Amino acid sequence: MTALNxxxxxxFKYIIIGDTGVGKSCMLLQFTDKRFQCVHDVTIGVEFGTRMVTIKGRPIKIQMWDTAGQEAFRSITRxxxxxxxxxLLVYDVTRRETFNHLESWLEDARKHxxxxxxxxLIGNKSDLADRRVVSKEEGERFAKENGLLFVETSAITAQNIEEAFIQTAAKILQNIQDGVVEVSNESTGIVVGYGQALSGSRDGLLSQTRRCCS
Incomplete structure (x- = not known):
């Protein structure tokens, strides 16, 4: 790890959830390494990735846990x-059953x-237009009814992959600034970093000194 990192x-700690085969691992690889791997082993348990991003001029580190979609691993995911x-709740726009299972995933997540x-909410594999069975409107409606952010993505073309991860981070940062999330509580999945500590400000705004010297 470099000094800059x-x-x-x-x-911010993320968990990526959804049925097996919806492209969770491919999305993570595209976001962290900017590449697509055509053949990917089925995730056993949990895979891990990290990346630094900038949100509203603020350095944010995202730590992502990619979970297995099989029922046998649900206890590990929990x-x-x-x-x-x-x-990040992911379904495959070419497989109706992965969309139908969203309610179960969401209920489980909110419970734990x-x-x-x-x-x-992410509708992945949007590049496969000729095989689509779940419309974008259905995804938007489910997201609206359940208070979720929403985007469609393609891990192959990288369409909206950046947006999915970064929009989530932007919303978390906004919640911090609005006082919705208490960052001192470890269960929130938010860790105050060195930059925040050095700035010394209540809401995490970088000090003028660091802005000039960074």
């Missing part, structure tokens, strides 16, 4: 809900996660 205002600030977790 040590200085971030906040670390242990990662608590202590996460954001959840902190009440202020930010949810992003």
């Amino acid at each position: 040590l200085f971030y205002d906040y670390l 242990s990662y809900y608590r202590g996460s600030s954001g959840a 996660a902190n009440r202020n977790m930010t949810f992003m």
